[in-house]
Structure formats: structure tokens, C-alpha cells
Amino acid sequence: MLNLSIKTQNLSKRYNGADKYSLNKVNLNITKGDIYGVLGPNGAGKTTLISILCGIFSASDGNLIYYRDNLPVSFNNVQSIIGYVPQEYAFFQELSPLQNLEYFGAMYNLDKDEIKSNAIRILELLGLKKVASDRIITFSGGMKRRVNLAIGIIHNPAVLFLDEPTVGVDVQSKVAILRILRELNEKGTTIIYTSHHLSEAQNFCNSIALLDHGNVIVDGNLDELLSVYKTESLKELFIKFTGEDFRD
């Protein structure tokens, strides 16, 4: 797997017409092999950060730098080895998982044979082989989440961004998704993910960044953070820094 790391320097984002920054001078350092949790309450700027990191939006200020073997490279040079799994079912439900993987695989520059072999392997891993040719429109929420993930990993990405990949799924699907993600990480894929499930994040991530009101409040290795701030769980750490007030 390629040695790819990401660094942000004072990364800021203000949407057109907004009077406040959604992201304010964010400095992060994500290295190869990390499982990096981007956490925070609603409206903290998690999705905005992920969207900038994977090239959907551009930042208003600051820098986003990708490093390949410790040398800075342009985003275009790494685009084909980045995977993105959005929160929505961002695929074509009229088609089958296989048809979706064929389409998105081609969009990731894979050739016909690579698409075929990767698709069969991934669908098997995610327990979707039997329904590979069925229309997704008939699938349950958990199956659709797994298809969403399958599309994001069809090209064996070096970095995988996931925006709440386990939201609204049953326990079985959640376990399957996290198992696959861990396997990918063990093979060298860097994972950056957002979630509201703090116990899941605590078990899954090795590093985190806690965001609130567009600012990074705290970031670093999860075990070290828990130790430094004398908290027993991520939930406790989260409440300690973000408070208990509603964020409506």
C-alpha cells in the first residue's frame, strides 16, 4: 500500500453568504495506517472537514497537503487512491450491487478484469454475494450501507474517508462494516471517519480530532488523550470538552 499522509495548515471554510466559519484554522496530521476519528456534536464541521479532505469542497483559507512517501503531491495525483463513503446512499438503487461496482470501479480508472475480481471479493466479504445481481431498491438499510461501503473500497484505496458509515444499521451490519474496515486498515489503508457512536469510535480509532463550532478542541492519539485528560471513556472526554448543552 502507498505511503500516503495528510496535513492541514490553518484550514478554514466559510460557505457563501455565511457570517461564521464552519471550519476555523484546523491543523491536523494524519499518517499512514491511522484510523482517525473526526468527532463532534451536530454542526461541529465534521462533514465539511471530510469534504475538503477528499476534494469535494475547496478551503476558503489555509492549506491541505497530501504527502506521498513524505513528498508533497497534488490532489489530482492521489485522487485515484482515495475512497469516499458518504452518509447518504450515494449510488443507483435501480441497479444491482454488481452494476454499481462496475460503474464506480470504471470511474476509479479500474479495468474490466480488476472490477470483476475486486467486486466479487468485496461483495463476498460484505455478505452481498448472493444478492449481487438483485436490484438494490429491494434491500434493507443495512445492506444498502454495505453496498455504500463496497463502492468506496472497490479500488483498494490508500486513504478511505467515511461519513457516519454505521448510522441507522442493525448490529450485524455494523459488525460486518467495522470488521472489513479493520481488515483494510491492517492491509495499510488509512481510515478517516466521522461518527456519533462514541463507544464504537473508542474501540475503532487510534487517533481522534474533537471538533466544536468549527474549531479543533483537542486531537491526537486516543489513549494518550484519555490519559492526559484523566477520563475513562471517549464519551467522558467528549462531554468534558463540548459540554451538555443542546446543539439545535
Place this chain on the structure above:
Amino acid sequence: MFKFWVAVKKEFSVLIFDKAGLAVMFAMPVLLVFIITIVQDSAFKIVNENRISMLVLNKDKGTESRKLIELMNDSGLFDLKNDSSLNAVSFEKTMMENDFLTGLYIESGFSENLISKANIISADMMEELGLDNSMQDSIVKSFELQFFHDPVLKENYCLSVINMINAFLKGIEGELLINTLCDQLSLEESPAKLKKAMIDNATPVKRVLATGSDNKVIPNSTQHNVPAWTIFAMFFMVVSLGNNIVKERLNGAFIRLKTMPTPFFLVLSSKMFIYLLAALSQIALVFSLAKITFPTLGLPALTMPENTLGFLMVSFVSSLAAVAYALLVGSFAKTQEQSYGFGAISIVIFAAIGGIWVPAFVMPDYIQFLSLLSPLNWCLQGFYVLFLKGGLWSDLIPVISGLLSFVCVCLLLVFVKLKKEKII
């Protein structure tokens, strides 16, 4: 190229899944073309080919009214039913009960009045010429023929029938005048010769189609309806393609594609390609059906234009215009319901002002001006040039240029909108 064909394959799979969209795109134009053409053709035949059914009540005892009826009968234009048992009151009721579209009520004294009128004119002429006038002063009472008609008949149709009756009347009046003058001048020779000479000298009016070319295809319901309703259906792809765009915009598929090493142009062009093929297939299907099956249904067969290249060009740019408009609606609509509702209603309005239902030239001036804003009108003009006006390139080029400009404006707006949404 592999990417493009995979994208095209995906668009095709999505399209064939949308059964309702396919029905709107293919079944609707076929049904519309058949139904509207059959309906309009029968209306066209009533006016142009069928004999005019007319109930006649002749209360006159003289010869001139009988001559008028004979002339109308002999013309072959009328299907007359004479019923002298009726009266002025029961006449209208009988007409309605027996579905007569027209009726002619001839009052008593009709012949007498015509003769009196001829005598007066003859006397005046003799006096003007300084000749002896042996005629006694005649008195002409005010009289009129009463033409009844069904309220559903159009004004121009009624006027045509009245003009025909007037023409027969003029003939009778002319003949009466000649006869009276001959009597006055004590001419022994029969006026038949004079009458014949007058008729033979009438200047004929020849009907010529102003097409600007040698192509003289007579316009009929097929030549209008087949292109018109095909264009309507082509633009109705806004329902399918518009929804497709909105769905993929809103479900995040477009955003997801933005993270991939693929230009969005490829995604958009694959959609345009497949829907362009669909629109061209609509033309091929409807035009073939019209050409092959219409004659078997007693409808006029579709006469294809001689300018084949022009036909292909107009078909292509019309399809492109339909695709571009659907992309525009799909890019700006915020929900699928909005895309469906606005898309469908806008096409109905464009069709109404664009001359799809009623030719634009019969509309008021301000609607005719508005029709220039309808892309359907431009497409229809293109097919009219090909099917009815000889298909001259000098007439086609402005239409094709107009449609291509429309396509460019639509695609530019699509680009701006998608750019604003950070999709491109």
C-alpha cells in the same frame, strides 16, 4: 473510452428500469399521434371531403327556389334533405334531432322577389340606355334566406357554406336579369348562348401551394400531427431525465463522483448520449408507424421529406434541444416532485404556445411572439420546412441555428448551476 461505455451502459440500465418514464416517452407519442390524427382527419374530412348535410325547408312555390336547390344538389357539395312537411317552428327542432349540421329555410315569395329584383334592375338599365321601358314598376319586398347551423360549426366553415349559396344565388339572379333584358329588347334568340358565354369567360382561380420549391405535398392531419406530437413526446423526456438528474444530485451520487478521477463532463455526456438515442428512437418509431400503419387505418400516409440530410439534422438538433432542456430542469429543480411538476407543465405550455395543438399562425399576435420562446415551436418549424415547404436549406439554417443556440444557453445554465453546487 471504456469509462464512457460503462457510463452509457449504466444510464441505459437506469432508463429501462424507469417503466413509467419509458411509457411516457414511447407509448404516449404513439397513442397521441394515432388518436389526434384520427380525430383531426375526420374533422378535416367533414370540412373538405364529406358532403355538407343540410335540411331544406322550401316554402316558396316558384321556380327559382327549385333551381337553387337543383344547383346545390348538382354541385355535389351538399347532401340535401328536403322536407316540405315542416314549418318554421319545427324546422330547427328537426335539424337538432336528426343531427343536421346545417339548414336552409326558403320563405314563400322567394322566386317572386327574385324576379321583381331582376325587373327593377332591367328597367333601370333600359332607362339609363335611353330605351323604352315597357316594364311596370315592380315592388321588392325585403326578403332573406335563412341559414341555420349547429353551434359547434366553426365560423369560417359557416362562411364558406354561405358563400357557396351566395354564388348559386348570383348565378340565378344573373340568369334572370339576362332573360328579362332579352325580353325587354325583344330579342328572339335565346339568352342561353349569352349566358354560356358569360360563364365561359369567368376567370378560373388556380390553387397553388406556396412552398418555395417543387415539392407540393398537400398539407393534411398526418403531416402536421406526426412531427408535432413526436416533438411533444421528445420534450416530455424531462420527466425521466429531469428526475434522473435530481435524484443523483440529491442522493449524493454526483458529489461522490466528484471525489473520483473522472471529469463530470463524462457523466453528463453519457446521460446526453443515451437520452439523445432515446429521442431519435422516438422519431424513428412514430414516423415509421405513421408511414406504415396510417394508410391501413384510412389515414393519409406520412410523406417523408426529400431532403434526407436536412431531416436528420432537424431530428438531431430537436432531440438535443429536448435533452438540454431536461438537463436544465433537472439541474435547477430542488426536488423530484418539482422537476416532474414544473417539467411537465412547462412542456404543456411550450406546446400550447408553440403550435403543437393549434398552428401558431392562427393565434393572436402577442401569442405568436411568445411562441418564439418555445423550443417546441422551433422544432416544429424545422419539420414544417421539411414536410410542407420543400425542405430548403435557406429555410432550415435559421431554425437549426436557433435550436443550437437554445441548446448552448441551456447547457451553459446547467454548467453554472452545477458549478454553484460544487458538483463540477
